Amino acid sequence: MKSPNLDPQSWVLVALGVISMACVPLRTVGEVGKAQEVIPGVWFHEGDLGRKGHCNNGWVIFKDYILVIDGNFPGGALEVIPKIKATSANPIRFAFDTHHHGDHAYGNQTWFEQGATIVAHQGVMDELRKYEPALFGGGPGRWEDEATKREDVARSKLRAPSLLFPKELAFDDGKRRVELHWFGVAHTHGDGFAWLPKERILFTGDACVNGPYNYMGDGNSAQWIQTLEAARALNPKIICPGHGLMGGIEILDNQLAYFKALRSAVSDLAVSGKTAVQAKESVDGIKAKLQQQEPIAKYIGGMFASQVEKVWVDLGGKPFESATVAPATRPKSDAEVLAKLSP
Numbered sequence: 605m606k607s608p609n610l611d612p613q614s615w616v617l618v619a620l621g622v623i624s625m626a627c628v629p630l631r632t633v634g635e636v637g638k639a640q641e642v643i644p645g646v647w648f649h650e651g652d653l654g655r656k657g658h659c660n661n662g663w664v665i666f667k668d669y670i671l672v673i674d675g676n677f678p679g680g681a682l683e684v685i686p687k688i689k690a691t692s693a694n695p696i697r698f699a700f701d702t703h704h705h706g707d708h709a710y711g712n713q714t715w716f717e718q719g720a721t722i723v724a725h726q727g728v729m730d731e732l733r734k735y736e737p738a739l740f741g742g743g744p745g746r747w748e749d750e751a752t753k754r755e756d757v758a759r760s761k762l763r764a765p766s767l768l769f770p771k772e773l774a775f776d777d778g779k780r781r782v783e784l785h786w787f788g789v790a791h792t793h794g795d796g797f798a799w800l801p802k803e804r805i806l807f808t809g810d811a812c813v814n815g816p817y818n819y820m821g822d823g824n825s826a827q828w829i830q831t832l833e834a835a836r837a838l839n840p841k842i843i844c845p846g847h848g849l850m851g852g853i854e855i856l857d858n859q860l861a862y863f864k865a866l867r868s869a870v871s872d873l874a875v876s877g878k879t880a881v882q883a884k885e886s887v888d889g890i891k892a893k894l895q896q897q898e899p900i901a902k903y904i905g906g907m908f909a910s911q912v913e914k915v916w917v918d919l920g921g922k923p924f925e926s927a928t929v930a931p932a933t934r935p936k937s938d939a940e941v942l943a944k945l946s947p
């Protein structure tokens with residue numbers, strides 16, 4: 605199928621349409637903005653990405669408190685808090701940032717004001733030091749940039765996590781257990797997964813998404829595959845991704861298959877001695893080839909050219925800017941991509 609020339613927003617709408625039409629597997633169902641009870645006491649909420657740039661959230665109700673998965677933007681947090689409160693009278697005691705991106709961590713202050721401690725892998729703090737220097741006494745970073753575009757960000761303030769884990773951290777009340785894991789570099793250098801071992805439910809953040817939402821600029825495409833394979837080894841039954849609908853293990857398998865196919869196509873270019881200019885010129889050809897593979901076609905969207913370039917660079921190639929043709933548009937962060945997708 606030849607791809608129509610759509611802007612990123614239309615790509616998302618098309619992708620969402622394709623996903624909703626393809627909702628055959630029983631569990632791959634849901635509705636943006638509607639809380640879904642995955643199992644009793646465990647909830648999933650698909651954020652309004654297309655219009656508001658919101659990420660997905662999860663929450664787990666323990667005996668005495670609630671653990672929220674992902675900080676979202678401040679507006680996303682404010683939208684989901686009443687929905688959480690409608691499911692339990694327990695206090696929201698912890699909010700877990702799956703990674704440092706604005707749509708997953710800029711709502712930290714909002715959760716803090718609810719009484720929550722912000723939890724994350726140590727790598728989230730390292731990424732914040734890199735991309736949010738103002739938080740550590742330096743100049744403006746991504747937050748300040750985003751605050752010029754989003755009112756909810758401008759009205760709030762950036763708050764770093766204060767409970768950090770090196771590789772694992774468990775929440776366990778004797779009945780319910782949630783383990784936070786870091787399996788390696790993926791979408792960023794600090795991607796945490798939330799894992800319910802008894803129920804085999806995995807919250808992945810943006811290390812695994814269900815649709816054309818893979819921003820690759822802050823991670824590493826080779827290590828990303830290894831990290832997803834480590835997550836796959838848990839043998840999860842239900843996947844709650846960072847963006848897109850929840851579903852079964854097929855979401856993780858499709859995400860892995862997409863990266864493998866992308867890496868393989870780009871590495872063919874490298875092996876055959878192509879230049880950066882030629883690699884850039886191959887983008888449409890690779891896209892057409894991958895679009896023929898039904899399970900992974902839905903991962904192809906407005907960021908495809910920058911994904912090819914990232915893999916090319918990960919394989920040792922020069923950025924496409926060094927090519928003599930016009931440089932690709934290179935988003936700096938999820939937040940920037942999402943801002944572009946917002947009307």
Ligand SMILES: [Zn+2]
Nearest residue numbers: 705791810938
């Ligand atoms: Zn992200």
